[in-house]
Amino acid sequence: MAERKIRAGYYQRYDGKVVYVVSLATDADTGEESVIWTTYPFATVPRYYTSSKKSFCAFIEVNSERKAKYKRLLNMKISGEAIERLEEEGFRGPVRKRQRPQLDEAYDSREYQQSLTYYAYAKDLSEHYNFDRNKYRLCVKEKRFVAITKSDFVKLKEDLQFLDDALKTVLVTYQGYFRERFVDGLSIRKYVEAHQLNRGSVDYQQKKFFSALASLLKERDEAEGTCRLLKPAQK
Known part of the structure; x- marks a missing residue:
């Protein structure tokens, strides 16, 4: 091999x-x-x-x-x-070949609710938002679980709904930032250029958003008496 x-x-x-x-x-x-x-x-x-x-x-x-x-x-x-x-750092980014993958192949290799901390959980949900939303829509359209188990689909659905609801209510002040960064796919560099900000302030804004979302995720688990982390975070 x-x-x-x-x-x-x-x-x-x-x-x-x-x-x-x-x-x-x-x-x-x-x-x-x-x-x-x-x-x-x-x-x-x-x-x-x-x-x-x-x-x-x-x-x-x-x-x-x-x-x-x-x-x-x-x-x-x-x-x-x-x-x-x-x-x-001086490395070349990945070279993508243009090809149309099979539906099941296009949405594999993703695990849900496997983070070790709520901050990592918040970051994971945000960075995979488009991927997860498209996967959910595909499953609904195909009326089957595409490269996902039934239990993981439940996790996917509840996390998407929770994040969408949070952005419409408690995290509404971050709605525009989230859309540009994680829906439209702007990198931090391009977001900085578009808003004429410095990199440090945008990094700080991102940390504040992840921390706020992490707190909501933790509050949800505490209210429901469950833990959606891979294992409880060590205090």
């Missing part, structure tokens, strides 16, 4: 950890290829790591089951903001 093609994009390790593969590099002396990757979610100050391609493509045994060490998440899309960060 060492000859397997590795492309820029998201991969999930056998233990569930998600990484982003940036590129491949070739050792000038040995000719050995290495995979350059970084952790996901992307850190404020990114760190890059390398693994030999042979190791990256290897299979391992987990509980007597043979699994790929890293499995590509075909349709987890990188945001424009992340591409900008990569370019600032």
